[in-house]
Amino acid sequence: MDQSLPSHERLLQGLYRDYEARYPTSKAAHMRAREVLIDGVSHGARLFKPYPFRVTGADGAHVIDVDGHEMVDFWQGHYSNILGHNPAVIRDALVQELQHGLGLQTGLPEERQSEFAEALARATGAERVRLTTAGTLATMYAIMLARAHTGRRMVVKLAGGWHGSSPLALKGVGRRADGYDHVDSAGVPNTTNEEIIVVRFNEVQDLQAAFERYGERIACFIFEPCVGAAGFIPATGEFMRAARELTTQYGALLILDEVITAFRFCAAGVQRLYGVQADLTTFGKIIGGGMPLSAVAGRADVLELASESAPNRVWFNGGTFSAHPLALLAGKTMIEHLVAHEDEIYPELAAKGQRLREGVEAAFAGRGVLARCTGHGNDVVQGGSLATIYFPRQEDHYPRSAEDLQNPALCDVVLREQALKLGLLLHDVNVVHGLGALALSHEQEDLDQTFAACDAFARRLVAEG
Numbered sequence: 482m483d484q485s486l487p488s489h490e491r492l493l494q495g496l497y498r499d500y501e502a503r504y505p506t507s508k509a510a511h512m513r514a515r516e517v518l519i520d521g522v523s524h525g526a527r528l529f530k531p532y533p534f535r536v537t538g539a540d541g542a543h544v545i546d547v548d549g550h551e552m553v554d555f556w557q558g559h560y561s562n563i564l565g566h567n568p569a570v571i572r573d574a575l576v577q578e579l580q581h582g583l584g585l586q587t588g589l590p591e592e593r594q595s596e597f598a599e600a601l602a603r604a605t606g607a608e609r610v611r612l613t614t615a616g617t618l619a620t621m622y623a624i625m626l627a628r629a630h631t632g633r634r635m636v637v638k639l640a641g642g643w644h645g646s647s648p649l650a651l652k653g654v655g656r657r658a659d660g661y662d663h664v665d666s667a668g669v670p671n672t673t674n675e676e677i678i679v680v681r682f683n684e685v686q687d688l689q690a691a692f693e694r695y696g697e698r699i700a701c702f703i704f705e706p707c708v709g710a711a712g713f714i715p716a717t718g719e720f721m722r723a724a725r726e727l728t729t730q731y732g733a734l735l736i737l738d739e740v741i742t743a744f745r746f747c748a749a750g751v752q753r754l755y756g757v758q759a760d761l762t763t764f765g766k767i768i769g770g771g772m773p774l775s776a777v778a779g780r781a782d783v784l785e786l787a788s789e790s791a792p793n794r795v796w797f798n799g800g801t802f803s804a805h806p807l808a809l810l811a812g813k814t815m816i817e818h819l820v821a822h823e824d825e826i827y828p829e830l831a832a833k834g835q836r837l838r839e840g841v842e843a844a845f846a847g848r849g850v851l852a853r854c855t856g857h858g859n860d861v862v863q864g865g866s867l868a869t870i871y872f873p874r875q876e877d878h879y880p881r882s883a884e885d886l887q888n889p890a891l892c893d894v895v896l897r898e899q900a901l902k903l904g905l906l907l908h909d910v911n912v913v914h915g916l917g918a919l920a921l922s923h924e925q926e927d928l929d930q931t932f933a934a935c936d937a938f939a940r941r942l943v944a945e946g
């Protein structure tokens with residue numbers, strides 16, 4: 482790291498000490514977990530220093546940990562729980578199903594599959610739906626379909642774009658000294674590097690240049706309409722239009738990865754707000770209603786390549802647990818609930834998001850700390866329920882891409898990713914990557930608690946740097 486940038490070492494050491502004092506039972510639980518689980522967890526995003534707290538209960542906006550703290554939670558099931566933790570509408574449906582002797586995997590076709598697929602297709606305008614269990618698998622299968630359909634190999638993706646840990650998209654994810662021009666994981670095929678082209682978000686010229694150079698070889702352009710790693714900054718209308726036009730012009734497929742954004746801004750894919758229809762869309766998170774369910778949906782002629790009768794069949798079988806009955810019921814219940822209450826839910830979430838962003842920014846400003854929130858709207862998408870707090874080095878720095886947010890020369894990444902997390906946890910507020918997702922169940926008192934936690938952290942930051 483650049484020696485001229487503050488390391489916040491003193492602040493961090495103090496935060497570790499105070500966190501350990503406040504979360505002692507979680508420490509013992511973590512030590513035990515490390516004996517059998519790699520790093521004591523099963524997902525890197527759930528690990529942080531000195532150790533993660535362990536949860537025993539979750540309800541609405543809150544989670545309860547083994548030390549008895551009730552925390553305001555903005556992680557919300559990895560952004561899945563748009564209604565909050567364990568909402569009655571889903572829980573009751575699942576309990577009832579189990580009591581009627583259905584629910585666990587049968588591995589046989591059940592009516593629930595068509596019911597769920599119909600609900601998803603109706604809401605999103607997809608012609609066909611194929612199910613699987615994780616966003617990673619959905620994006621992997623979508624890319625395989627695009628390759629089979631076009632007979633081409635190359636994949637264009639965004640710097641910082643995360644599509645799960647599929648070897649077909651594991652390039653240009655995390656920022657390193659070389660920026661995003663690298664393969665992120667060991668153990669992937671040698672071809673990953675040359676077959677994936679990484680472009681900058683919201684830079685139409687960069688995208689155009691990639692298509693001009695590789696056009697005849699590009700199978701698809703896959704991207705998130707609001708890049709998670711860029712703090713949920715939405716694509717500009719211009720970028721979305723260019724993505725649609727260039728893919729069409731060069732005979733490639735447009736894959737919109739809506740694993741985070743679908744049903745987050747409206748009761749459909751966010752592409753509806755852009756007035757764009759992707760060739761394939763990947764879904765996950767919210768569509769499972771808190772259960773492991775994901776899907777690839779879109780053009781019938783492309784998805785038909787997954788058929789047993791397709792001459793160049795894509796082996797898209799989804800896995801043993803694809804179309805799990807309880808997941809389908811949870812997902813259908815969630816989608817139908819969001820569609821039925823769309824006019825109330827999304828304006829309420831957007832208003833809460835606005836209050837959250839304003840309150841957080843005011844709390845830091847009140848202590849003279851330059852901090853802002855992402856998640857504001859743009860020319861197409863209204864500010865919604867996703868946000869990241871960031872600490873720009875310069876007053877006039879407004880991130881437009883993952884690079885703008887993750888480059889330590891432009892934003893204080895250590896402060897956002899490490900210190901802020903612990904500082905807020907000392908006041909029973911859980912954020913990930915600088916904040917996270919609002920659920921409908923967050924109340925004004927939860928926001929007020931968050932503002933007070935930000936104020937306390939800002940005060941400490943000013944005192945201890």
Ligand SMILES: Cc1ncc(COP(=O)(O)O)c(C=O)c1O
Pocket residue numbers: 614615616617618620643644645646705709738739740741765766
């Ligand atoms: C945009 C996006 N795509 C794909 C994935 C992968 O989904 P999963 O973690 O369910 O495999 C994620 C996960 O966070 C995501 O945010």
